[in-house]
Amino acid sequence: MNIYNRRKIASKLMCAAAFLCAFLTLVPLISIFGYVFAKGVASINLDFFIHLPRPVGEAGGGMSNAIVGTLILIGLSCLWAIPLGIIGGIFLSEFGNNKLGTTVRFTADVLNGVPSIVIGIFAYTLFVLPMKSFSAISGAFALGIIMIPTIMRTTEEMLRMVPRTLREAALALGISQFRMTVSIVLKTAMPGILTGILLAIARIAGETAPLLFTAFGNRVWHQNLTQPIAALPLQIFAYAISPFDDWRRQAWAGAFVLIVIIFLISFISRFVIGLHYKLPSSR
Amino acid sequence: MKKLLWLIIAVSAVSIMAGTASAAKLLLINGAGATFPYPLYSKWFYEYAKVDETVNFNYQSIGSGGGIRQITAQTVDFGASDGALTDEQLKAAPGELLHIPMTAGAVVITYNLPQVSQSLRFSPDVIADIFLGKIKKWNDPRIAKDNPGVNVPGDNIIVAHRSDGSGTTNIFTDYLSSVSAEWQSRVGKGTSVNWPAGLGGKGNEGVAGLVKQTEGAIGYVELAYAVKNNLPASDIKNKSGNFMVPSIESTTAAINGKMNSMPADFRVSLVNPDGADAYPIAGLTWILVYKNQPDKVKGEKIVKFLRWAITDGQEYSAELLYAPLPEKMVKKIEERIDEIRY
Amino acid sequence: MKIKFVDMAFKKATTIAALSVVALICLLVYSMALRSMPAIQKFGWHFLFTGTWDPVKEVFGALPFIYGTVVSSALALLIAVPVSIGIAVYLAELAPSYIKQPLSFLIELLAAIPSVVYGLWGIFALAPFLRGSIQPFLSKYFGFLPLFQGEFYGVGMLTAGIILSIMIIPTISSISREVFLAVPFTQREAALALGSTRWETIRLAVLGYARPGVLGAVILGLGRALGETMAVTMVIGNRPEISASLFAPSYTMASVIANEFTEATSNLYLSALIEVGLILFFVTLIVNIIARALVWRVSNKVKGELRE
Numbered sequence: 001m002n003i004y005n006r007r008k009i010a011s012k013l014m015c016a017a018a019f020l021c022a023f024l025t026l027v028p029l030i031s032i033f034g035y036v037f038a039k040g041v042a043s044i045n046l047d048f049f050i051h052l053p054r055p056v057g058e059a060g061g062g063m064s065n066a067i068v069g070t071l072i073l074i075g076l077s078c079l080w081a082i083p084l085g086i087i088g089g090i091f092l093s094e095f096g097n098n099k100l101g102t103t104v105r106f107t108a109d110v111l112n113g114v115p116s117i118v119i120g121i122f123a124y125t126l127f128v129l130p131m132k133s134f135s136a137i138s139g140a141f142a143l144g145i146i147m148i149p150t151i152m153r154t155t156e157e158m159l160r161m162v163p164r165t166l167r168e169a170a171l172a173l174g175i176s177q178f179r180m181t182v183s184i185v186l187k188t189a190m191p192g193i194l195t196g197i198l199l200a201i202a203r204i205a206g207e208t209a210p211l212l213f214t215a216f217g218n219r220v221w222h223q224n225l226t227q228p229i230a231a232l233p234l235q236i237f238a239y240a241i242s243p244f245d246d247w248r249r250q251a252w253a254g255a256f257v258l259i260v261i262i263f264l265i266s267f268i269s270r271f272v273i274g275l276h277y278k279l280p281s282s283r
Numbered sequence: 284m285k286k287l288l289w290l291i292i293a294v295s296a297v298s299i300m301a302g303t304a305s306a307a308k309l310l311l312i313n314g315a316g317a318t319f320p321y322p323l324y325s326k327w328f329y330e331y332a333k334v335d336e337t338v339n340f341n342y343q344s345i346g347s348g349g350g351i352r353q354i355t356a357q358t359v360d361f362g363a364s365d366g367a368l369t370d371e372q373l374k375a376a377p378g379e380l381l382h383i384p385m386t387a388g389a390v391v392i393t394y395n396l397p398q399v400s401q402s403l404r405f406s407p408d409v410i411a412d413i414f415l416g417k418i419k420k421w422n423d424p425r426i427a428k429d430n431p432g433v434n435v436p437g438d439n440i441i442v443a444h445r446s447d448g449s450g451t452t453n454i455f456t457d458y459l460s461s462v463s464a465e466w467q468s469r470v471g472k473g474t475s476v477n478w479p480a481g482l483g484g485k486g487n488e489g490v491a492g493l494v495k496q497t498e499g500a501i502g503y504v505e506l507a508y509a510v511k512n513n514l515p516a517s518d519i520k521n522k523s524g525n526f527m528v529p530s531i532e533s534t535t536a537a538i539n540g541k542m543n544s545m546p547a548d549f550r551v552s553l554v555n556p557d558g559a560d561a562y563p564i565a566g567l568t569w570i571l572v573y574k575n576q577p578d579k580v581k582g583e584k585i586v587k588f589l590r591w592a593i594t595d596g597q598e599y600s601a602e603l604l605y606a607p608l609p610e611k612m613v614k615k616i617e618e619r620i621d622e623i624r625y
Numbered sequence: 626m627k628i629k630f631v632d633m634a635f636k637k638a639t640t641i642a643a644l645s646v647v648a649l650i651c652l653l654v655y656s657m658a659l660r661s662m663p664a665i666q667k668f669g670w671h672f673l674f675t676g677t678w679d680p681v682k683e684v685f686g687a688l689p690f691i692y693g694t695v696v697s698s699a700l701a702l703l704i705a706v707p708v709s710i711g712i713a714v715y716l717a718e719l720a721p722s723y724i725k726q727p728l729s730f731l732i733e734l735l736a737a738i739p740s741v742v743y744g745l746w747g748i749f750a751l752a753p754f755l756r757g758s759i760q761p762f763l764s765k766y767f768g769f770l771p772l773f774q775g776e777f778y779g780v781g782m783l784t785a786g787i788i789l790s791i792m793i794i795p796t797i798s799s800i801s802r803e804v805f806l807a808v809p810f811t812q813r814e815a816a817l818a819l820g821s822t823r824w825e826t827i828r829l830a831v832l833g834y835a836r837p838g839v840l841g842a843v844i845l846g847l848g849r850a851l852g853e854t855m856a857v858t859m860v861i862g863n864r865p866e867i868s869a870s871l872f873a874p875s876y877t878m879a880s881v882i883a884n885e886f887t888e889a890t891s892n893l894y895l896s897a898l899i900e901v902g903l904i905l906f907f908v909t910l911i912v913n914i915i916a917r918a919l920v921w922r923v924s925n926k927v928k929g930e931l932r933e
Contacts, residue, residue: 206739
């Protein structure tokens with residue numbers, strides 16, 4: 001056959017290969033979701049949400065403390081990471097067009113790429129050793145560090161997207177840069193920033209490694225925030241590598257709950273806020 | 284959008300408040316360590332919560348190595364280990380650490396061979412060579428010698444061992460060192476050794492999990508883990524030449540074999556004891572507490588729990604196949620507990 | 626005048642917030658370096674080349690973990706790179722619009738799954754599947770290669786490599802896709818004008834132009850694979866040994882820290898583990914810097930072109 005036909009066939013083959021790659025990737029996705037949903041839903045019952053873990057081998061235990069623990073850890077992390085991240089992001093967009101800004105941006109990128117287990121070691125040396133106890137606080141510190149780069153970058157990007165005209169109009173009216181940034185620019189960029197925050201939360205909800213030696217896990221209710229606390233990913237890990245059938249069942253149920261939480265957060269951030277955000281700019 | 288921001292702030296604040304409010308009004312005592320006695324301990328903590336409703340025990344089964352580490356660093360209130368601390372480790376602790384024996388269990392050799400219906404038997408040298416990686420197949424003639432007439436498949440033997448610091452490993456390698464000179468020189472004993480072969484699992488749970496998931500696997504776990512997972516526990520030839528079934532009786536016989544030579548600090552190994560009925564790979568497991576408790580309230584609660592565990596708690600041992608401690612020993616242990624100051 | 630004060634305070638406050646991030650990283654490196662001092666002093670550079678990890682005899686060497694990390698990540702890249710580029714090409718160039726949105730959404734979903742859930746699936750779905758179907762096949766037909774010799778258990782280097790590849794595909798493909806979309810149309814038009822087929826257009830105009838960006842995406846994916854902890858710990862077999870076979874169990878830097886940190890019984894042991902963490906930190910740091918530089922180069926290249 002002539003060269004042109006060969007080239008045509010080669011083209012069709014390669015395009016088919018690309019198509020195949022895309023759909024091949026769906027296989028593990030469907031498998032994972034299939035397993036989590038099938039095995040998880042089968043093991044979900046009221047016990048799971050209400051009860052504490054029961055002794056080894058006895059049925060009827062649950063992960064109530066782990067679910068609450070995860071929510072508490074997320075709350076604590078947000079408390080310190082969101083303000084720091086947003087204010088840092090404001091710096092980058094308003095005052096960051098210089099060497100200092102570049103350094104900070106670079107550092108935030110570095111922090112983003114640090115493996116979460118290394119962040120766990122850091123939190124251990126900074127909090128667990130001096131406090132002589134594993135705690136929710138050390139866990140929240142580790143998770144917060146993971147959140148900060150994402151929030152900072154998103155804040156910077158969203159603030160930069162606010163048109164200059166808006167800022168200039170505000171300044172022309174005589175208000176301070178502070179008021180302008182916070183009340184006008186930040187407000188306009190809020191939907192985008194919230195998206196970034198929610199995505200950061202979705203990311204830390206599933207983090208296990210940094211909690212292994214900070215929050216440490218708890219088989220019962222925590223006493224206060226300076227004591228070990230249970231968390232959903234930690235419990236899933238402990239149960240997954242165990243041999244007990246009842247625990248393995250619960251691990252799937254826990255994975256199911258975790259995935260539902262993460263997807264709920266991602267869904268809210270993408271569609272609900274995304275929808276809101278589109279309306280003003282389309283005018 | 285302001286609403287959503289306020290929502291997030293509200294959620295954070297609520298979860299903090301929930302954190303402090305839902306927190307048990309009870310005192311929380313944290314412990315960590317051995318996975319070996321974990322089935323028994325978890326039952327104890329559950330039952331003890333009914334006895335004393337003012338305290339909750341949180342025990343993380345991270346392995347004896349972890350127990351020793353965490354109690355030395357004082358990041359937990361008590362530790363648990365089935366590997367007794369060495370003199371160096373005792374020196375490294377900031378205060379005097381006491382070993383309080385809680386129960387005794389058997390380390391069993393478990394395996395995954397669905398085709399084999401009866402319990403396999405092993406001689407000490409065979410076990411050592413399997414774990415050294417020298418015996419590689421299930422149908423090796425040396426295994427067949429101990430198990431005449433049993434149809435064993437020709438599969439490869441897949442060794443499963445602990446990847447974490449383990450008292451169970453300590454007991455098992457102590458046994459292997461005493462029955463195999465090659466093991467003693469090549470590997471030695473300890474809570475964490477350089478295994479010549481096999482896959483690593485985390486905790487007794489991990490090894491049991493590996494054996495359960497992998498056909499042809501062999502591993503060492505505490506008896507309760509084998510039973511609770513319907514895994515077989517093999518018969519091991521003891522010093523007197525009898526193949527012993529791991530059970531409460533054979534474990535108790537092992538303890539009795541050592542009663543006369545029991546040191547005052549209870550740091551004794553039960554492996555390879557004298558006694559025709561003794562199971563050769565048994566071990567005591569201890570709770571590690573400081574003689575001088577740093578916290579008065581917690582110290583009092585811990586002492587109360589220890590006294591309960593040594594006496595009333597022993598009723599729960601039999602159901603989980605741990606050997607209750609003999610009366611003579613309990614008396615001595617109570618005297619020890621009385622030494623704890625808080 | 627009040628405004629001036631307020632603005633100055635505002636600027637100071639934001640600067641402090643930004644600098645605290647820098648302070649965090651510095652503190653991280655400092656505290657880890659401090660705590661690994663005992664191990665650094667005892668083993669020096671040999672730590673990187675010693676193949677023994679013996680807590681009993683207190684001989685620690687990071688070589689098995691470095692090997693495990695590098696090989697599992699390399700394997701992951703081997704599988705993930707062609708597949709990711711295929712996906713990016715498909716989504717950027719070939720897919721009809723009604724498929725683009727849902728498909729890219731689905732692939733993004735893969736990125737949202739937590740590591741521990743991947744591990745859970747790995748233990749109970751992937752490992753048995755590999756043990757029952759793929760590994761016997763590989764052993765039978767390719768067993769002459771040292772890569773596929775020896776015992777297979779379902780868990781091991783191969784499983785870890787496969788799971789890692791699934792985890793980094795969304796990263797590499799989404800960045801590659803953005804890079805492809807950034808290639809100016811003029812390039813594609815020029816190729817078409819010369820009479821290229823669809824695939825040739827892509828190969829000449831898009832892939833060639835976007836190569837540094839794709840390389841950056843790949844290296845970013847590598848960075849992610851190097852630091853991945855939970856999924857790998859659950860399927861790699863946890864054995865600090867260097868073996869040529871992909872069936873063998875292995876151990877990565879992140880996994881050994883996860884498994885042994887809470888129980889390192891001696892100060893030297895703990896310090897050796899923290900040193901492993903330090904090595905991991907620097908390796909991922911270098912990889913991420915290279916990646917950022919490459920991606921940045923492409924975006925600058927495009928901006929440069931547009932200015933013409």
